[in-house]
Amino acid sequence: MPTSDRSAENAAVRHRWTTRTRAVLEALRRNDRFRTPQQIYDEMRSAAAVSMGVTTLYRILHKLEEQQLVETQRGEGGELLYRAYDGSATHHNLVCRGCGHAERFTVESLGHQTGRVAQRFQFSDVNYRLDVYGTCRDCNQPSE
Ligand SMILES: [Zn+2]
Incomplete structure (x- = not known):
């Protein structure tokens, strides 16, 4: 060719x-x-x-x-979930197991605590995830 x-x-x-x-x-x-x-x-x-x-x-x-351009989150069953990433800083997601709706939150001291644990056990390049799952208000509503 x-x-x-x-x-x-x-x-x-x-x-x-x-x-x-x-x-x-x-x-x-x-x-x-x-x-x-x-x-x-x-x-x-x-x-x-x-x-x-x-x-x-x-x-x-x-x-x-x-x-x-997308962010991922593990579903409760371990599967990878995706959504468009809006560029916001480090945060965690409270994810609805019913519909995938997510609320963001941050834990101020988590990075610091993780660093201390890593230091104590002499680990480097530490990364962590905090995944929280629940059922959102919409999914909790009884269907009519
Ligand atoms: Zn939901």
Whole structure:
């Protein structure tokens, strides 16, 4: 294959990737709930957005996470949930196990405490997560 064909093909692949990435971001920004990739996939399908396989969606989500355009949160069952990241500082999420709605909170002393524990046991490069789950008010409402 001549070089020019190949670069045209690369440009087409890049273009498709960009279009799909934009569609994923748009889907994520439609609401601020944490969702599984399958839920995002289903939403995109029903919105007749750009079509892509689940594998591609996973790759795009991973890429967006690296670029800090999405934030992730472990669901109670260990599955990874995603939502668009708005760039706010270190925080934790209280996540509704029913609908993925999340409230942010910070624990002032947590970073400090973690640092002290790490120091005591001579650990370095310490990272931590605090995940809190519950049922939000909307999900608690009895359905009529
Ligand atoms: Zn809820």
